[in-house]
Each structure stands twice: as structure tokens, then as C-alpha cells.
Amino acid sequence: MTLQTFTDEPEHVSALRATLQRFLAEHAPREARQAWDRAARWPRDVYSKLNALGLTALTVPEEFGGAGQDLVAAIAVIEELAAGGPCLAGPFIHTSFYGGMNLSENGSPEQKAQFLPRLAKGELFFAYGLSEPNVGGDLASVETRAVREGNDIVINGAKRWCTGADWADYIYCLVRSGPPEDRYKNLSFVLVPTDAPGVTMQDIEHVNLRYTHSQDVYFDNVRLPTSAIVGGEAMWNQGWKLLAGRALDVEKLEISAVALGIARAAIDEAWGYAQERVQFGKPISQHQAIRHKLVTARTKWQAARHMLYHxxxxxNEGRPCSVETSMAKLFVADMGVEIALICQQVMGSYALSDAYEMERHVRDLLGMPIVGGSSDMQKNNLASLMKL
Incomplete structure (x- = not known):
């Protein structure tokens, strides 16, 4: 049983889902998805066909060649693509959110004019440069240093878990640009071209979301013009404001949509398996223990979907949503793990083999309470936001 969308979903979003489901059925069959996962590489030829649908325009304003920001539709795209495996959802996010959403919200007029038309066409990819070897959730303590030298910026340091940096065009990079004791007043964002002199990388292997590797990225006297400061020179040392802005709220939704899509795929596979697998003379879907597991998984998924799309x-309406986006990240990620383990139990030993996709779904979902801001970080954020 394939999980259905809500009947009150906007018609254009439902139509977009149907288009994507047909596309995935034709261009991303199970055998291909498994091969992409083993290689930890996304399929550029298939993505080029996907890009022709114009999806990357959904986070870019019309004046820069986009479709006008439609975050509900863009989140639905991520969910559908992730349900077919992260190998197409990943590169879409790198263009539409790491690039399009961030620069639409935070870019200077010159940066918007330079980058947004190309991002709307899906021609550029961005990677995040946030975490470091000694810095995870405590981003105010970043050690990568940027100093002003005349009309240039010189960057030294290292970033960790810089996913997709080896094929991205730019790194949306958080740097310490002032005295360390200032903490929240000493941060800036800089757009670092990945081919800039002094940028080197080393792969990090990981077991989940294997549409690509992550990278350690090293900056050795990387010299950039001041036009690389996100938001322009007025935003030098104002990076914390960007971290606390709307783009970060949407970042939590984007990774939640990945979790929701993968959880949906896990339920679909377990649901179908339970109706085909016969034990003790009848399909296991007729055994009460299995029926209860599948209904529980479906209920958790539906609750997660309500929270995400609210x-x-x-x-999308421009309303305050920091509490709701943190709650969505916390709830959807944690429910994704519970759904993964329920579905794994339904399929038993077959969930551990490559005869089905369940083993990948479990790997991917187990990482969701960690990536994109951990569940414990969301709880801390929520406690502060709600003045606890």
C-alpha cells in the first residue's frame, strides 16, 4: 500500500508529486538505486533529466528567473525524491537550499544577480562548510579564521563533514572573522570556490545517505575578494544573524523531508512484503503482531507528516516558525528511526540483505537524529525558544 498525500494538499503540489513518481519509476529503478548507494555517487545523467523539470526554481524569486519561493512544493519534491533514494534528493538540496534558499535570503544584491539565475536553472551546486574537527553543534566556536587584507580575505583552517564538496562549485563557509572573545560578534559567511588555490580535500566514508562522500576541507591561505562575503561587506562579523535567520529554519525542514520520504519508502516495502510473505498458512499481514507493527508505523509517519508540512x-507564509521547525526536525527524525526498526522487524532477516532496500532505509534513517542538527540540539533550542 503506497502512502497517499493529504486531500487538502494544493493541487499543483499533488500534480508535482505525480510527475516525480512517474519520473522515478522510469529513471530510478531499485537496481539502479542500489548501485548508486554502493558507489556513493549520484547519477549525473539521470539528474540532468530531472533538472529539466525546473524544480530548482522553487526556492528562487521570480525576478531572478525562479518560480517564486514555494517552500511547500520544494519540501514535497525532497520527500518524493528521498522516497526513491537520496541519490537524487541530495543534489537537489545542494542547489535549491544550500544555494538558492540561502542566497535568496542572505545574498547581497550583486550575489543574487550573479548566482540566483544559474541556481534557478540548476547549474550550480553548493556545499555547507559549518562543522570542524573541534566544532560540531557549537558553531559560535568555529576556528577557521578569515582576516581582511586590503580588498581581500585570507582564510586558514579546516572544515569537517563538508558533504559533496568534491563536486560542488562553492562552499557556503562559516568563518571566525573577529576576536575569539567576541563569540557571537566574530562570525561571517564566505562563498569559497572549491577550485580556489589553497583548497584541498579528503574523503570521509559514511554508511548513510550515500549519494556522495563527505569531505574534510582544508584552507591554506585561501585568498578571496571581499565580494565573497555573504550579504556584502556590511555583513562582515554578522554571521550569527544569518545563522539565526529564516534560511536555517528551512534547513531543518529540508532534512526532515528526507527522513519523511525514506520512512515512507520503508513502510511501503514492509507493507508489500507482509502481504506476499506466507507463514503458518497465511500472509504475515494477517498475523496480529505484524498488523499492529505496520499500523503503528503508518500512524507515526502520518503524525510526522502533519508536523513537517505545518x-x-x-x-512559506513568512510567519515565525523557529519553534515549529525545530519540533519538526526533532519529531520526524526520531520517528524515522522508530519506523525503520519496526519495518526491519516485519521483514526479519530479509531486511538485512540486499534482496530488498530495507537495509539501506534503516542505515539512512538511523542517522537522521544526528545530521542537520541533532535531536539533543533541537531540544536545547526549543527549551531556549520557549523561554524554559
Whole structure:
């Protein structure tokens, strides 16, 4: 049983889902998805066909060649692509959110004019440069240093878990640009071309979301013009404001949509398996223990979907949504793990083999309470936001 969308979903979003489901059925069959996962590489030829649908325009304003920001539709795209495996959802996010959303919200007029038309066409990819070897959730303590030298910026340091940096065009990079004791007043964002002199990388292997590797990225006297400061020179040492802005709220929705899509795929596979697998003379879907597991998984998924799309609607309307987006990230990620383990139990030993996709779904979902801001970080954020 394939999980259905809500009947009150906007018609254009439902139509977009149907288009994507047909596309994935034709261009991303199970055998291909498994091969992409083993290689930890996304399929550029298939992505080029996907890009022709114009999806990357959904986070870019019309004046820069986009479709006008439609975050509900963009989140739905991520969910559908992730349900077919992260190998197409990943590169879409690198263009539409790491690039399009961030620069639409935070770019200077010159940066918007330079980058947004190409991002709307899907011609550029961005990677995040946030975490470091000694810095995870405590981003105010980043050690990568940027100093002003005349009309240039010189960057030294290292970033960790810089996913997709080896094929991205730019790194949306957080740097310490002032005295360390200033903490929240000493941060800036800089757009670092990945081919800039002094940038080197080393792969990091990981077991989940294997549409690509992550990278350690090293900056050795990387010299850039001041036009690389996100938001322009007025935003030098104002990076914390960007971290606390709307783009970060949407970042939490984007990774939640990945979790929701993969969880949906896990339920679909377990649901179908339970109706085909016969034990004790009848399909296991007729045994009460299995029926209860599948209904529980479906209920958790439906609750997660309500939470995600309510937060996406708030963000799309420009309403305050920091609490709701953090709640969505916390709830959807944790429910994704519970759904993965339930579905794994339904399929038993077959969930551990490559005869089905369940083993990948479990790997991917187990990482969701960690990536994109951990569940414990979301709890801390929520406690502060709600003045606890």
C-alpha cells in the first residue's frame, strides 16, 4: 500500500508529486538505486533529466528567473525524491537550499544577480562548510579564521563533514572573522570556490545517505575578494544573524523531508512484503503482531507528516516558525528511526540483505537524529525558544 498525500494538499503540489513518481519509476529503478548507494555517487545523467523539470526554481524569486519561493512544493519534491533514494534528493538540496534558499535570503544584491539565475536553472551546486574537527553543534566556536587584507580575505583552517564538496562549485563557509572573545560578534559567511588555490580535500566514508562522500576541507591561505562575503561587506562579523535567520529554519525542514520520504519508502516495502510473505498458512499481514507493527508505523509517519508540512506552511507564509521547525526536525527524525526498526522487524532477516532496500532505509534513517542538527540540539533550542 503506497502512502497517499493529504486531500487538502494544493493541487499543483499533488500534480508535482505525480510527475516525480512517474519520473522515478522510469529513471530510478531499485537496481539502479542500489548501485548508486554502493558507489556513493549520484547519477549525473539521470539528474540532468530531472533538472529539466525546473524544480530548482522553487526556492528562487521570480525576478531572478525562479518560480517564486514555494517552500511547500520544494519540501514535497525532497520527500518524493528521498522516497526513491537520496541519490537524487541530495543534489537537489545542494542547489535549491544550500544555494538558492540561502542566497535568496542572505545574498547581497550583486550575489543574487550573479548566482540566483544559474541556481534557478540548476547549474550550480553548493556545499555547507559549518562543522570542524573541534566544532560540531557549537558553531559560535568555529576556528577557521578569515582576516581582511586590503580588498581581500585570507582564510586558514579546516572544515569537517563538508558533504559533496568534491563536486560542488562553492562552499557556503562559516568563518571566525573577529576576536575569539567576541563569540557571537566574530562570525561571517564566505562563498569559497572549491577550485580556489589553497583548497584541498579528503574523503570521509559514511554508511548513510550515500549519494556522495563527505569531505574534510582544508584552507591554506585561501585568498578571496571581499565580494565573497555573504550579504556584502556590511555583513562582515554578522554571521550569527544569518545563522539565526529564516534560511536555517528551512534547513531543518529540508532534512526532515528526507527522513519523511525514506520512512515512507520503508513502510511501503514492509507493507508489500507482509502481504506476499506466507507463514503458518497465511500472509504475515494477517498475523496480529505484524498488523499492529505496520499500523503503528503508518500512524507515526502520518503524525510526522502533519508536523513537517505545518512548519513548511508557516515558513512559506513568512510567519515565525523557529519553534515549529525545530519540533519538526526533532519529531520526524526520531520517528524515522522508530519506523525503520519496526519495518526491519516485519521483514526479519530479509531486511538485512540486499534482496530488498530495507537495509539501506534503516542505515539512512538511523542517522537522521544526528545530521542537520541533532535531536539533543533541537531540544536545547526549543527549551531556549520557549523561554524554559
Amino acid at each position: 512548519a513548511a506552511w508557516l515558513a
